[in-house]
Amino acid sequence: MKLADIIQEGLIPSELQNALLNQKLPEIYVNEDEIICNGDIKGKITIAAATNKLRHKETKKHWSRYVWNNFLHPSVASNVWKLIQGVYIDDDIMVSKGYELASRCCVCEKAQDSMQHLLWECTASIEIWEWISGVFKFKVPKSFEDVWKCAKHKSSLIQEIWITASCVILKEIWFQKNKEYFEEIKPNTQGIKIRVQKYVQEGGIRMKGYKWNQEYDDNIISFFNLGQRASKYQCIKACYWNPPTAGYILFCCDGSSFGNPGTTGFGIVIRDEFCKVIGTLCGGIGVATNYITENYAVVCAAELAMEWGLTKIVIRSDSKAVLQDFEGGKIPWFLKSRWRKAKSKVSIIRLDHCFREINFLDRYCG
DSSP states (O other): OOHHHHOBTTBOOHHHHHHHHHSOOOOOOSSOOOOSOOOSTTSOOOHHHHHHHHSOOOOOOTTHHHHSOTTSOHHHHHHHHHHHHTOSOOHHHHHHTTOOOOOOOTTTSSSOOOHHIIIIISHHHHHHHHHHHHHHTOOOOOSHHHHHHHTTTSOHHHHHHHHHHHHHHHHHHHHHHHHHHHTOOOOOHHHHHHHHHHHHHHHGGGOOOOBOSSHHHHHHHHHTTOOOOOBOOOOOOOOOOOOOOTTOEEEEEEEEEEETTEEEEEEEEEEOTTOOEEEEEEEOOSEEOHHHHHHHHHHHHHHHHHHHTOSEEEEEESOHHHHHHHHTTOOOGGGHHHHHHHHHHSSEEEEEEOOGGGOHHHHHHO
16 A cells, blocks of 8 residues: 555545554654664665665685585585584584493594594595595695695686595595494495596586696596586786876875785875875774775875875776776765865876786785
8 A cells, every 4th residue: 555545635534643643753852863774885775785784694604615516516515514514423422412432433443433533534534535635636634624725726627626526525434434334334445436536527517617728737637537628718918007197196005904804904105207106105994895995095095185285196096896986976985075075175086997916015005
């Protein structure tokens, strides 16, 4: 029902008037206004922004981007998720709940049973991890964190192959224990190795990453029999540092954060038309995102130009998204007043984008 259906000929029905009189409406005070909701970072009130303010946010799991991927089969990913989240029972958990029992690993029969021992310390698991690490020429992992970091500096295709092989190994080692318990089938490391190769080969159709033109990548692809794989074309682009136009002062800005969000800092290097450094500025804003830090760097550059009484400046940054937002007036709401004030005092402000590779001095300051 719409409001136009209730109000007829500009009059509110008597029944609705009585209902409104009986309601306790908020009183109007003469004090200053209080912000109840400021919307998103750019000040827009949207349903998405309101929902984001009200919803309960769980701690972000950094490992989820490794496990929940299109290239990893859901059955493997779900079992690895259970291992990481602790959705299992072992002797350690039973003892912690007050049960008294004689514990022994059913695979190696040498140490106390626990998932930590089974996955990383058992003789069978060590043999398998040494085998797969030898194939990839990685250091033998000792934890989930080691697994995620091993292929960090490799091509996207090698990362997908490594994550797939590692997750299959974790699943197979866990299932090997269950087979020993419930089916009395002895551990078979050779069988696990064969199944790992089979899983990776069959999962190759879901892997969309690119390889590097290196012998290392070709050897891994050949070992798992993944066939022909595309390599991403890479080209070398020339980039130059250009001085500002005559009569302009150049502000090179950059911001960085350790984590996103994380501890942040920004740096500004000021040069004249003869490329001479005439000033620097650096600072920190605590914990924030890299985007916010880049915005602060641009605003602080304009404010510094205002304090120095400059009339023609060039603000150069390697963040194209930030410069586009400033040109379109889509500035974070808490910086709008500062930007407008600085902009009103400086006659000409030119925004210039550059490559990150030539924005190194201000990055060092940040």
